[in-house]
Amino acid sequence: MDILSLFVVVPVLTIIALVFAKGLKQARLVSMVGSMVQLGMAINLVFAYFKERAINDGIMVFTKDFVWFEQFNIHYAIGVDGISVALLLLTAIVVLAGVFISWKMPDLPKEFFISLLILATGVYGFFISIDLFTMFVFYEIAVIPMYLLIGIWGSGPKEYSAMKLTLMLMGASAVLLVGVLGIYFNSNADGGALTFNILEIAQVNIPIEAQKLFFPLTFVGFAVLGALFPFHTWSPDGHASAPTAVSMLHAGVLMKLGGYGVFRIAMFLLPAGAVHWSWFFIILAAIGVVYGAFGAIRQTDLKYINAYASVSHLGLVLFALLTLNKIAWNGAIIQSLSHGLLTAMFFALIGMIYGRTHTRDIHKLGGLMKVLPFIGAIYVITGMAYLGLPGFSGFVAEMNIFVGSFQNPDMFHRVLTILAVSSIVVTAVYILRLVGKIMMGPLANEEFKDLPKATWFEKAGILLLLIPIVAMGVAPLWLSDMIMASLEPFIKGVL
Amino acid sequence: MDFSSFLLMRQEIILLAIILLLLVAEIFIPKNKKSSIVHLAIFLFGIHTAVGFFALNECSIFGGSFQTNNLIHFFKNVLNIGVFILLLQSADWIQEKIVTQNKGIEFFILLFSSLLGMYFMISSGDFLMFYIGLELSTLPVAALAAYETSKRISSESGIKLILSAGLASGVSLFGISLLYATSGSIFFHDIIGAISANNLTILGFILFFSGLSFKISLVPFHFWTADVYEGAPISVASYLSVISKGAAVFILMILLFTIFKPLMHVWENMVYVIAIATMFIGNLFAIRQQNMKRFLAFSSIAQAGFILLGLISGTQLGTATVVYFVMIYIFSNLAAFGVVQAISSKTGKENMNDYEGLYRTNPKLSLVMLLALFSLAGIPPVAGFFGKFFLFTAAASEGYYLLVFLAVVNVTISLYYYLLVVRAMFLRKGENPIPFFKNKLYMRLGLIITVIGIVVLGLYSPLYEYIYELSSIYN
Numbered sequence: 001m002d003i004l005s006l007f008v009v010v011p012v013l014t015i016i017a018l019v020f021a022k023g024l025k026q027a028r029l030v031s032m033v034g035s036m037v038q039l040g041m042a043i044n045l046v047f048a049y050f051k052e053r054a055i056n057d058g059i060m061v062f063t064k065d066f067v068w069f070e071q072f073n074i075h076y077a078i079g080v081d082g083i084s085v086a087l088l089l090l091t092a093i094v095v096l097a098g099v100f101i102s103w104k105m106p107d108l109p110k111e112f113f114i115s116l117l118i119l120a121t122g123v124y125g126f127f128i129s130i131d132l133f134t135m136f137v138f139y140e141i142a143v144i145p146m147y148l149l150i151g152i153w154g155s156g157p158k159e160y161s162a163m164k165l166t167l168m169l170m171g172a173s174a175v176l177l178v179g180v181l182g183i184y185f186n187s188n189a190d191g192g193a194l195t196f197n198i199l200e201i202a203q204v205n206i207p208i209e210a211q212k213l214f215f216p217l218t219f220v221g222f223a224v225l226g227a228l229f230p231f232h233t234w235s236p237d238g239h240a241s242a243p244t245a246v247s248m249l250h251a252g253v254l255m256k257l258g259g260y261g262v263f264r265i266a267m268f269l270l271p272a273g274a275v276h277w278s279w280f281f282i283i284l285a286a287i288g289v290v291y292g293a294f295g296a297i298r299q300t301d302l303k304y305i306n307a308y309a310s311v312s313h314l315g316l317v318l319f320a321l322l323t324l325n326k327i328a329w330n331g332a333i334i335q336s337l338s339h340g341l342l343t344a345m346f347f348a349l350i351g352m353i354y355g356r357t358h359t360r361d362i363h364k365l366g367g368l369m370k371v372l373p374f375i376g377a378i379y380v381i382t383g384m385a386y387l388g389l390p391g392f393s394g395f396v397a398e399m400n401i402f403v404g405s406f407q408n409p410d411m412f413h414r415v416l417t418i419l420a421v422s423s424i425v426v427t428a429v430y431i432l433r434l435v436g437k438i439m440m441g442p443l444a445n446e447e448f449k450d451l452p453k454a455t456w457f458e459k460a461g462i463l464l465l466l467i468p469i470v471a472m473g474v475a476p477l478w479l480s481d482m483i484m485a486s487l488e489p490f491i492k493g494v495l
Numbered sequence: 496m497d498f499s500s501f502l503l504m505r506q507e508i509i510l511l512a513i514i515l516l517l518l519v520a521e522i523f524i525p526k527n528k529k530s531s532i533v534h535l536a537i538f539l540f541g542i543h544t545a546v547g548f549f550a551l552n553e554c555s556i557f558g559g560s561f562q563t564n565n566l567i568h569f570f571k572n573v574l575n576i577g578v579f580i581l582l583l584q585s586a587d588w589i590q591e592k593i594v595t596q597n598k599g600i601e602f603f604i605l606l607f608s609s610l611l612g613m614y615f616m617i618s619s620g621d622f623l624m625f626y627i628g629l630e631l632s633t634l635p636v637a638a639l640a641a642y643e644t645s646k647r648i649s650s651e652s653g654i655k656l657i658l659s660a661g662l663a664s665g666v667s668l669f670g671i672s673l674l675y676a677t678s679g680s681i682f683f684h685d686i687i688g689a690i691s692a693n694n695l696t697i698l699g700f701i702l703f704f705s706g707l708s709f710k711i712s713l714v715p716f717h718f719w720t721a722d723v724y725e726g727a728p729i730s731v732a733s734y735l736s737v738i739s740k741g742a743a744v745f746i747l748m749i750l751l752f753t754i755f756k757p758l759m760h761v762w763e764n765m766v767y768v769i770a771i772a773t774m775f776i777g778n779l780f781a782i783r784q785q786n787m788k789r790f791l792a793f794s795s796i797a798q799a800g801f802i803l804l805g806l807i808s809g810t811q812l813g814t815a816t817v818v819y820f821v822m823i824y825i826f827s828n829l830a831a832f833g834v835v836q837a838i839s840s841k842t843g844k845e846n847m848n849d850y851e852g853l854y855r856t857n858p859k860l861s862l863v864m865l866l867a868l869f870s871l872a873g874i875p876p877v878a879g880f881f882g883k884f885f886l887f888t889a890a891a892s893e894g895y896y897l898l899v900f901l902a903v904v905n906v907t908i909s910l911y912y913y914l915l916v917v918r919a920m921f922l923r924k925g926e927n928p929i930p931f932f933k934n935k936l937y938m939r940l941g942l943i944i945t946v947i948g949i950v951v952l953g954l955y956s957p958l959y960e961y962i963y964e965l966s967s968i969y970n
Binding site for chain 1: 892
């Protein structure tokens with residue numbers, strides 16, 4: 001078994017083991033072991049990648065290729081570059097943290113962990129695929145369990161949120177399908193055979209007209225999952241209704257599929273289309289950045305605040321990708337990783353607070369620092385990292401993005417950059433206000449006096465997320481190197 | 496004609512023998528052992544299905560009015576498997592409700608006769624054989640639809656089916672006579688050379704097409720579908736929606752790709768419009784349905800619309816994808832109908848809100864339903880996704896991107912109502928959920944086969960390659 005296919009095989013084996021597990025205790029134990037193995041594999045992959053990179057200068061390394069549907073030239077083709085390695089590591093971290101956070105899942109625990117791991121399988125498979133068809137299959141596998149996860153274990157208007165989220169995301173993937181078919185049927189433009197293989201298609205000069213036609217379909221298909229401005233509405237409702245671990249996994253990992261897909265498929269395979277359309281989508285992305293930030297100010301529900309903040313921060317990822325600048329791209333990838341960790345952390349903390357106080361309304365919370373010192377302290381740290389304080393991952397990402405996007409010398413890009421930068425101020429407003437309101441000040445409710453302290457599994461989940469946040473902040477270069485080297489093939493297309 | 500060429504009709508002959516055998520068996524089986532008829536019928540049909548897998552030569556006998564080739568033979572096998580699953584799923588119902596009224600044997604005879612008609616229809620080499628097959632496949636089903644004589648709604652559905660089917664076959668026959676008038680022959684291979692796009696031929700073609708559209712329940716010939724499905728016994732509705740529809744799609748495809756190939760510029764546009772109308776109307780009407788049979792009726796109308804996307808390409812790829820999709824559709828829809836059948840025969844409940852909380856009481860049954868619905872909706876990794884993706888690929892290969900776009904919009908709409916059933920089964924707890932019950936052996940076997948089909952057919956790629964190879968004859 002090769003090093004990459006294991007990322008699909010191990011979760012599948014975990015799922016099979018879960019089918020035979022009985023009760024919550026066995027289910028969570030199996031899931032924890034499975035996720036730990038995944039994390040070990042992901043860390044191992046990072047080292048193996050550096051070693052392999054030294055001797056192999058292909059775009060993708062560890063490539064494997066098996067014919068699947070010969071007549072359509074569909075292959076099970078896998079391979080990774082620095083970007084996908086980093087995202088695989090992020091996925092493994094968040095999945096394990098998610099398992100820890102759902103340690104006490106009262107209702108249908110087995111089914112919950114199975115759905116969670118199906119989602120994880122889809123995400124892993126998506127990041128290792130270099131065949132459009134296989135990638136699309138994994139994409140849908142990752143999205144569909146959300147319906148059950150939110151619908152069964154969620155809270156609030158969960159049926160509505162689950163349906164809205166599923167339909168919007170599957171609708172987007174349906175649009176994406178047209179784009180994928182369009183790319184496929186133009187992949188013989190240079191006289192070769194039709195192919196789904198990304199690396200082969202990237203060599204082909206797809207006709208400009210076709211690129212202009214199919215870029216928006218492919219872009220929107222992925223960007224909906226990345227919460228592109230007018231199509232972001234599934235995200236706040238979905239996140240607010242989802243159970244904690246699902247919010248973590250969804251905002252932390254699943255939404256990254258959007259940005260990754262935009263980059264790897266839409267922009268890499270249709271570079272002329274990207275150049276042609278970038279002005280339009282960058283406006284939408286910039287609106288998303290500012291709109292999300294202002295939206296977060298107005299919310300009073302902790303989860304909604306975080307969901308709108310995600311819209312803003314992921315808007316920044318799309319914004320950076322569309323500036324077509326290498327430094328900004330580097331920032332976009334780091335922002336994806338950083339946001340994945342931070343937002344997962346936030347949702348985990350919100351879940352813990354909600355589990356104890358049974359409210360997410362900020363007006364009913366206050367002074368929690370006194371009764372929950374550990375959770376409170378981590379909350380403040382995460383908040384600081386979120387608003388881009390140096391020393392944490394958020395700063396590195398945003399710095400890169402804005403430096404990169406400001407390098408575009410024209411007025412249009414600079415105005416938009418300034419607009420997007422202003423979101424940092426707004427972010428600071430809502431984060432600081434939030435921290436002040438719910439952590440500091442007098443205790444809002446006498447009943448909060450004897451809230452239980454954080455348990456070991458909660459601390460384990462939190463530390464798992466906190467370590468990489470700090471590591472990325474203080475030592476960003478190794479990550480940056482890994483990503484920068486992989487951006488080279490992308491930049492050739494758009495220049 | 497010697498005996499060996501007679502054996503080329505092996506499938507038909509064996510089925511006919513089974514029908515006759517069952518007629519005789521009726522006389523010899525004592526009154527108190529009537530329920531053994533079900534075992535006998537399933538056993539015989541199982542053998543028939545197994546024998547079908549032996550290879551058969553290509554041939555054309557009776558002066559060209561009966562023809563068969565590997566693809567046709569393969570498709571007959573698919574139909575056999577479908578009917579076999581259907582028999583397994585309805586065995587309990589037949590034993591409990593039908594045999595006790597002492598009309599078990601007729602059920603099988605009518606069902607098999609209809610299947611025999613389908614064999615002749617898809618093997619036909621001239622319009623006469625085609626028409627006989629069409630009638631033979633339709634008339635017994637009308638009797639079957641009215642089988643639950645104690646229910647008024649069942650008789651109503653029988654009458655509705657036979658009246659609309661009669662009208663449709665009349666229209667179709669008129670079309671055939673016009674085609675005969677312009678081409679001077681009823682043999683397909685003569686017509687291929689003689690057909691040209693004059694007005695009378697086109698009129699004949701359109702009338703003929705309408706008659707077949709009725710069987711596939713394409714819009715605007717779909718009005719009978721929901722009412723008949725609702726009134727008919729579930730196994731009959733299931734038969735109508737999978738076997739009957741599958742066979743009709745198959746023969747329509749063969750005729751469009753062979754004798755009507757010169758008229759392609761005409762039927763391309765027709766199929767384009769009808770595909771859009773069928774998908775939208777089927778899907779939009781399905782959203783409001785509460786009764787599971789009506790729900791599946793509209794869903795199957797919408798699925799027929801998707802099938803047209805493969806038809807429109809008119810290529811080998813189109814043939815292969817349509818056959819592949821129909822095969823997957825048979826398994827998926829049989830799984831869905833099977834669950835409805837199981838629940839209905841235990842509790843008599845057929846409405847969607849009766850399914851609330853089903854997962855907590857009957858997890859296995861709900862999972863089968865979930866897989867079936869996901870397959871119908873086209874969600875990976877189950878087979879329906881591959882079927883649909885390939886159909887869309889076939890349409891896109893001829894540049895119908897707009898049509899594919901409208902189709903994927905419809906996939907999203909269809910996902911909504913399929914998820915409504917999932918919502919009822921999984922998300923809701925229900926005040927009065929269906930209590931746990933155990934299915935009998937036949938039903939369990941029927942559901943297991945469909946589940947294996949749903950999971951394996953898509954992931955196992957050699958099967959598709961095999962169909963693609965077979966399809967080369969209609970290139």
